Amino acid sequence: MAAKINSAYPSVDDLRTKAKKRVPKFAFEYLDGGCNEDVSISRNTSDIRKVQLQPRYLRNYGTSSTKTKVLGMEFDAPFGIAPVGLQGLMWPNSPEILAKAAYAHNIPFILSTVTTMSIERASEITEGKAWFQLYNPVEDTLRDDIIKRAEAAQCPVLVLLCDVPTFGYRPRDIRNGLALPPKMSLTNILQILGKPTWAMNTLKYGQPTFETLKPYTPEGLNLRQLGQFMDKTFSGRLNEEKIKPIRDKWKGKLVLKGVASEQDTQDAIRMGFDGIILSNHGGRQLDAAESTIHSLHDIAPKYGDQIEIMMDSGMRSGPDIARTMASGAKFTFMGRSFMYGVGALGNAGGDHTITMLKTQFKQVMDQLCCERVEDLPQHIIKKQ
Numbered sequence: 001m002a003a004k005i006n007s008a009y010p011s012v013d014d015l016r017t018k019a020k021k022r023v024p025k026f027a028f029e030y031l032d033g034g035c036n037e038d039v040s041i042s043r044n045t046s047d048i049r050k051v052q053l054q055p056r057y058l059r060n061y062g063t064s065s066t067k068t069k070v071l072g073m074e075f076d077a078p079f080g081i082a083p084v085g086l087q088g089l090m091w092p093n094s095p096e097i098l099a100k101a102a103y104a105h106n107i108p109f110i111l112s113t114v115t116t117m118s119i120e121r122a123s124e125i126t127e128g129k130a131w132f133q134l135y136n137p138v139e140d141t142l143r144d145d146i147i148k149r150a151e152a153a154q155c156p157v158l159v160l161l162c163d164v165p166t167f168g169y170r171p172r173d174i175r176n177g178l179a180l181p182p183k184m185s186l187t188n189i190l191q192i193l194g195k196p197t198w199a200m201n202t203l204k205y206g207q208p209t210f211e212t213l214k215p216y217t218p219e220g221l222n223l224r225q226l227g228q229f230m231d232k233t234f235s236g237r238l239n240e241e242k243i244k245p246i247r248d249k250w251k252g253k254l255v256l257k258g259v260a261s262e263q264d265t266q267d268a269i270r271m272g273f274d275g276i277i278l279s280n281h282g283g284r285q286l287d288a289a290e291s292t293i294h295s296l297h298d299i300a301p302k303y304g305d306q307i308e309i310m311m312d313s314g315m316r317s318g319p320d321i322a323r324t325m326a327s328g329a330k331f332t333f334m335g336r337s338f339m340y341g342v343g344a345l346g347n348a349g350g351d352h353t354i355t356m357l358k359t360q361f362k363q364v365m366d367q368l369c370c371e372r373v374e375d376l377p378q379h380i381i382k383k384q
């Protein structure tokens with residue numbers, strides 16, 4: 001079975017093509033799209049792919065290991081699963097599938113505040129290893145309650161998101177009238193009827209809901225009211241005043257996600273974050289954004305010894321991960337790649353995507369004759 005999957009889907013592109021066939025259009029486009037004219041999403045990947053690496057064939061070389069340390073923890077590979085909201089809409093039960101696969105492969109899984117699995121369930125599946133991404137609530141009491149739950153769930157890392165001060169302008173979602181649960185327009189119903197496996201699984205697992213937020217969401221809200229409730233409850237805007245109490249309360253590692261400038265990096269260091277994830281949200285928020293690999297090239301050499309610098313946005317392969325690690329990242333995350341895997345292969349998608357990316361990444365290390373992940377920066381060619 002695994003061998004058959006490996007030969008049919010050897011790349012993230014193959015998984016994306018298959019997922020597109022199995023997921024209703026409104027849900028696939030929510031996953032797949034960037035924002036505005038889709039400039040940032042494509043620039044992220046094309047800039048990563050400009051990075052060139054140099055092999056050292058005549059060096060005395062043993063075997064390479066993909067094990068990587070970040071934030072005081074050791075993982076089996078230098079990549080993890082980024083937080084993605086509404087996962088159950090794109091593939092029923094997908095957060096469980098991905099959390100289980102991440103746990104089995106010893107890589108981090110980050111649970112989004114607004115996904116369709118609760119903090120408690122994520123912790124149960126991963127034996128307390130799941131990281132939690134927090135959208136900052138407007139009310140301090142709600143914030144404190146969520147933080148307490150993350151602590152009780154033994155989350156080792158709290159990831160505070162800073163790059164959604166407003167919703168991204170996403171023409172596809174606007175056209176599709178995307179909402180949770182999906183609007184039952186005739187077009188959407190026809191799209192669902194055309195995807196029977198997705199529809200059967202949705203029947204099996206039930207309508208996706210924001211599981212972590214269930215205790216705070218009044219029952220019986222219609223769609224418009226649910227949207228208004230979410231808008232009122234969360235404010236993406238962060239500043240020092242809002243961050244200080246979180247740093248004071250959270251005893252575990254604290255990471256700021258969505259950093260895209262030197263100034264925000266300096267602030268994150270001053271405010272006591274343990275790490276940052278350089279990210280432009282996979283090109284979903286600011287279409288005029290700098291590609292994250294460009295930010296990394298500027299920020300890693302200056303601040304890499306003061307704070308752990310991770311990166312996401314645009315990676316789709318082992319060589320992309322190697323290029324990013326060689327550019328100075330301590331760790332990487334991917335969002336869409338794993339969701340394509342689950343959309344394409346259901347239960348087998350998490351395991352297959354991780355195995356495939358690890359195989360691709362290890363091949364690059366072996367080809368470069370690089371034994372340790374932390375030695376990858378020695379292989380970068382500095383002429384971009």
Ligand SMILES: Cc1cc2nc3c(=O)[nH]c(=O)nc-3n(C[C@H](O)[C@H](O)[C@H](O)COP(=O)(O)O)c2cc1C
Nearest residue numbers: 031082083084085112281282312313314334335336
């Ligand atoms: C469909 C979708 C939903 C997302 N939802 C969240 C979210 O709820 N919280 C968050 O911090 N980031 C969210 N992100 C951003 C990802 O965590 C990550 O930054 C991005 O996917 C990385 O880019 P990549 O998809 O090119 O790997 C989302 C991304 C996608 C594609």
